[in-house]
Amino acid sequence: MANRVWFWNLIAKRYSRSPVTDQAAYEYKLELTRACFSPTTRVLEFGCGTGSTAIAHAAAVAGYTASDVSPNMIAIGEEKAREAGIENIRFVVGTLGDIDPTERFDAILGLNILHLLPDYVESIRSSFERLDAGGVFVSSTPCLAEGSLLLRVLGRVGGFLGLLPRLSFFSSDELRAEIRDSGFEIDTEWQPKPDAGLFLIARKPG
Numbered sequence: 042m043a044n045r046v047w048f049w050n051l052i053a054k055r056y057s058r059s060p061v062t063d064q065a066a067y068e069y070k071l072e073l074t075r076a077c078f079s080p081t082t083r084v085l086e087f088g089c090g091t092g093s094t095a096i097a098h099a100a101a102v103a104g105y106t107a108s109d110v111s112p113n114m115i116a117i118g119e120e121k122a123r124e125a126g127i128e129n130i131r132f133v134v135g136t137l138g139d140i141d142p143t144e145r146f147d148a149i150l151g152l153n154i155l156h157l158l159p160d161y162v163e164s165i166r167s168s169f170e171r172l173d174a175g176g177v178f179v180s181s182t183p184c185l186a187e188g189s190l191l192l193r194v195l196g197r198v199g200g201f202l203g204l205l206p207r208l209s210f211f212s213s214d215e216l217r218a219e220i221r222d223s224g225f226e227i228d229t230e231w232q233p234k235p236d237a238g239l240f241l242i243a244r245k246p247g
Contacts, residue, residue: 053113087137088154092118108133174247
């Protein structure tokens, strides 16, 4: 699997203990996202890691489905949710494609995940199909085609050798175009600094 499940299982505990690189930017993204929620909102987050964002948002919505390919990441997320007394998160081991395609949501989050997918365009299009009219797709994505040459070389070589997850290299303009081509209208766009991930909130018309 392109996501290298073994890799994410291996680093799950260390990942869960790692501090957020830019706490202020993270909090602002949470604020922007939460402004799209209501008490009746149904949320799906794919590539949820150890569930920190799911836990941060859960109290503001009716239900939250959080999925990740790594069983170890999901196990940590479930433990964190229990310790926090949160009961409206459903954790699922799997990809976006493993979620029941007939299930509909009001918001879908793909945070720091699109560049790790073998076909990020399919995930965007699938998100569009799974949203009810007026629903939002929230993403925060490193656009690696705009990164340093060294990063691009190391990423491609590491992915080819199986030492790292296989990465997708695309620009911010390509990402915006794919989101719009999938049928979305981009409502919000923010990048805290030039080399940071591009944060987007896109809405399904209707």
